[in-house]
Amino acid sequence: MEKTQILPRATEILPVMTAVMDAVDEESGKGQRDEATGPLFSENEPAAEYVTIGCxxxxxxxxxxxxxxxxxxxxxxxxxxxxxxxxxxxxxxxxxxxxxxxxxxxxxxxxxxxxxxxxxxxxxxxxxxxxYYKNSDLLKATPLDAAFVAQVVVPQVNAALKAIHQAGIIHRDIKPNNLFFSDDRNSVIVGDFGISSILDDRQSVRLTTASRTLGYSAPETAQGFVSTESDYYSFGVSLLHLITGHDPFLGMTDQQILKVTLTDKLHIPSTVDNTIAQLIRGLTVKEREDRWGYDEVERWCEGQPVPVKENANRVKNIRPYVFNGEEIMELDKLALALAGKWDEAMKHFARGYISEHLLQIGQDLASTAADYEEETNREFGFFKLLYLLNPKAPLCWRGEFFTDLVRLGERVRECLPEINRDYADLLESGALLHFLRTKQLDPAVVDAFARLKERCRTDRNEAYYKMAFLLTGSNLMKWRGQLFDSVDALVGYLHANREGDIDAMAEELVGSKYFYAWLEHLGYGSILKQWRALPYGR
Structure with missing residues (x-):
């Protein structure tokens, strides 16, 4: 018996999809699904096995x-x-x-x-x-001797990064436990390319939604950008960790780490050798255009003087803005402080305190802030104000910070199949779309989210589920405590549990917008349309 024949045809989409595929096969000799290849169902897919010692x-x-x-x-x-x-x-x-x-x-x-x-x-x-490097990674040997860092770690990791970048790769996860000792301990090897990105010859910066290690990541990664300079920032933070033996961000919250990354100087203890401290400062400059790269590090290794360029032209307030008991001088820091205390900041925004304060900096800036105060959705207006104050801020919503879109996707996925009201409001309000536009992400990505925002007008739940798959790119659907990455896997589960209430399971799937969003994500959009056109389609 075909696995799909155990399901009631009038109430379950899966056998109908099979019927549609059969019709396509008869007409063209080949079953196809949107942007995918191969048959819809496979009887020969290998079962998942537990990989362990002895395999x-x-x-x-x-x-x-x-x-x-x-x-x-x-x-x-x-x-x-x-x-x-x-x-x-x-x-x-x-x-x-x-x-x-x-x-x-x-x-x-x-x-x-x-x-x-x-x-x-x-x-x-x-x-x-x-x-297999028997001496393990550099993290386990911290703190490292300053001479070893200067004479071995710095020149060899610099050479490794040059080779990696010349191959068109951005590593994206340089940190102490991804740097390994050679067996004789005279060399250092860069490893773990698990989240690396490709940088084409014509690109200097790449858009990305992939996750990364908070604290070691460069400021620009909070905007969704990575570059070769991003790896050098991570190298600088790693050197500080290696030379001191302490995680620079130990005990900090994600919000505090982001503040250090985006606005504050990285604290370098006075005990760090002056020449190495200068190297770390050069590698951790906020603006990637001014950050040290291969050439500067090479000159440093040769003992040449290399200046550290730090942007001294940040817009500062004439007088501080007092918020949450703190006097804040810089607008970028003010934005992060407001975002972290969302409800209290909304009161300041609604009362016009912030726009009034901005008058001392410039009438145009204050006028734009005042326009935001008049938004029909006051919360959306406040959201826009945050990025007026700090265009480089990460995604912030209702007091929660997302270091990248993948983090947002992970949080959305954790709640599935339940809908998180805050994240649904982020989409429906237009805030997420505004964020993507300010970051100048891929127009195709922005257009996809624009369609989802528009879809919220007629079906908020469907738009939310589609957002979940768009954010993560994952093929996984969570249902009845199980994870399914394909229709094959789902049909196999239904077949294995056919002795239970198969009708109830079928009805549950057919009534789930999460299920339909999953099928569409897998590439079955056109088949869904054909199924819905059938007399028993929903």
């Missing part, structure tokens, strides 16, 4: 030990091939680096960049075989 991998490798059970994207094992120990990075079933990034990493010929020795799949999970 064998391509190339004669066998997993013999565990280094890390879960890094967020993968599990890390020790693998042996004869007498040689390697690292097997086994990605989670729904994670896999882009093929182009893998090929570019394999093209790099540098002793300071970790090579990919082998790759393949096990139980539907992608894996990489990498060298």
């Amino acid at each position: 064998s991998l391509k190339g004669g490798y066998r997993l013999t030990g565990v280094i890390a059970e879960n890094t967020g994207e993968s599990s890390i094992f020790i693998a042996t091939n004869g007498q040689t120990e390697r690292v097997a990075k086994v990605y989670h079933r729904y994670k896999k680096p882009k093929e182009e990034i893998i090929e570019r990493i394999k093209s790099i010929r540098s002793p300071y960049v970790i090579p990919i020795l082998e790759e393949g799949e096990i139980a539907g999970r992608f894996f990489e075989i990498l060298p």
Whole structure:
């Protein structure tokens, strides 16, 4: 019996989709779905298996030990091939680096960049075989000797970044535990390209929605941009951690870390060697155009004087704005302070305190703020004011900060299938769309969110679910405590549970806008339209 035949045709979309696909097959000889390839259902998809010690991998490798059970994207094992120990990075079933990034990493010929020795799949999970560095990462050896940092870490990581960038890759996650000792401890190797981005020859900056390590990420990443200079900022923060032996952001909240990244100077203790402190300052300049890169670091290594350019022309208030017991002089800091105390700040906004204060800086600025006060949706007007004061601020909404769109997507996904009212209001109010436009993101992305905002007028819930998939790009649907990444997986679950109340399950799916949004995300939009045109379509 076909798996889909266990479901009532008049009340369940899945067998209808099969019927539609059969009709397409008869007409064209090939079943297709939107922007996808292959059949709608597959009887031969391998079942997910638990990968653990003892499993064998391509190339004669066998997993013999565990280094890390879960890094967020993968599990890390020790693998042996004869007498040689390697690292097997086994990605989670729904994670896999882009093929182009893998090929570019394999093209790099540098002793300071970790090579990919082998790759393949096990139980539907992608894996990489990498060298095993028995002395582990630099984080575990902190604090490092200043001479070792200056003579080994700095020049070799600089050379590694040059090779990585010449290959058209932005690493995006330079931090102490992604820097490894060679076996003789005389070299340092850059590894872990799990969230790397590709930078084409014609680009100097890339738009991204991928997540990153808060604190080590450059200011521009809060706006959705990454560049080669972003890696050097992360390098500077990493050096501070390595030389002091302390996480510079230990004990800070996300909001406090963002404030340091965006507006405050990174605190460098007086105990840090003056020449290394100068290097860290040069690498952590807020404006990426003024930040040190390969050439400046190379000159520093040669002992040459290299100036640190810091923007001294920030707009400052003539007198401070007093908010939450603090006197705030700079507009960018004021924006973050207001965003963090949303309800109290809304009172200041509604009473005109902020626009009145801005008069001392300029009439045009104050006039724009006053226009925002007249918005029909007062909260949307306040949101716009925040980015008038600080165009580089990350996404802020009702006191919550999102370091990037992926973080917002993760928060939305955590609530599914329930709808979080705050995040739904963020979309419906137009605030999210305004944020995307101020950041000048990909017009196609902005247009997609503009359509979702418009859809809120007629179906807020459907728009919300579509937003969830658009933000994360994930194929996962959460239903009845299970995760499904394909229609195949869902049909398999229904088939396995056919002894239960299959009609109730079918009705639950057909009545779920979350389910329809998932199908559309998977590329079945045209099939959904055909199904809805049938007499029993909904």
